[in-house]
Amino acid sequence: MKPVMQPMPMPEHNGIARAPTLWQGGWYRYARALTSPNFGARPTGAQIDLIVIHSISLPPGEFGNGSVQRLFTNQLDWEAHPYFQGIRGQQVSSHFFITRLGALWQFVACSDRAWHAGQSCYRGRSNCNDDSIGIELEGIEGGPFEACQYETLSGLCAALLQVYPIAHIAGHEHIAPGRKQDPGPGFDWSLLQRSLALPPQCFPVSN
Numbered sequence: 001m002k003p004v005m006q007p008m009p010m011p012e013h014n015g016i017a018r019a020p021t022l023w024q025g026g027w028y029r030y031a032r033a034l035t036s037p038n039f040g041a042r043p044t045g046a047q048i049d050l051i052v053i054h055s056i057s058l059p060p061g062e063f064g065n066g067s068v069q070r071l072f073t074n075q076l077d078w079e080a081h082p083y084f085q086g087i088r089g090q091q092v093s094s095h096f097f098i099t100r101l102g103a104l105w106q107f108v109a110c111s112d113r114a115w116h117a118g119q120s121c122y123r124g125r126s127n128c129n130d131d132s133i134g135i136e137l138e139g140i141e142g143g144p145f146e147a148c149q150y151e152t153l154s155g156l157c158a159a160l161l162q163v164y165p166i167a168h169i170a171g172h173e174h175i176a177p178g179r180k181q182d183p184g185p186g187f188d189w190s191l192l193q194r195s196l197a198l199p200p201q202c203f204p205v206s207n
């Protein structure tokens, strides 16, 4: 007699099969969590509808040394490199950081306000930290990014689109023009747009 294959039972809750939860309290399941003290509450009623893309490396052009993680957790040794003198004492953070190898880190819950945008204005609203998600890509302003970084980024954006009313994705250079240049011309906006299948209106006009 042929054995009958039984489907694996799904975990049930109130009789409804449930997939593993992608998000828990604003923390993403597939990110490595490292809590930053640099965050605050979002204003009441904030509509989180903007994703801001940044680039960062410390010192610029040096990757994989853990400096970004230390900066976002106030653990960076300002004496360790002459470049660090110029950013000495900065208390900053972003929600996410994607390394050159495509690894994903999270520092602040998406429900909270991270400190990545600074003075900024986009889609007629200022103080973009209030209602945006910040994603830092390990890299240099104007330089290219790795294919695995785009893969991680598009997966993360797709997961954010599931839970937040994201209507815009822009660079730091677009929300703080003249003051910031990251991620710069090396970032492939059309690649991100195609991978997310979002309309061009969701992206900066100049791209």
Ligand SMILES: [Zn+2]
Binding pocket: 053, 054, 055, 116, 172, 180, 182
């Ligand atoms: Zn930036």
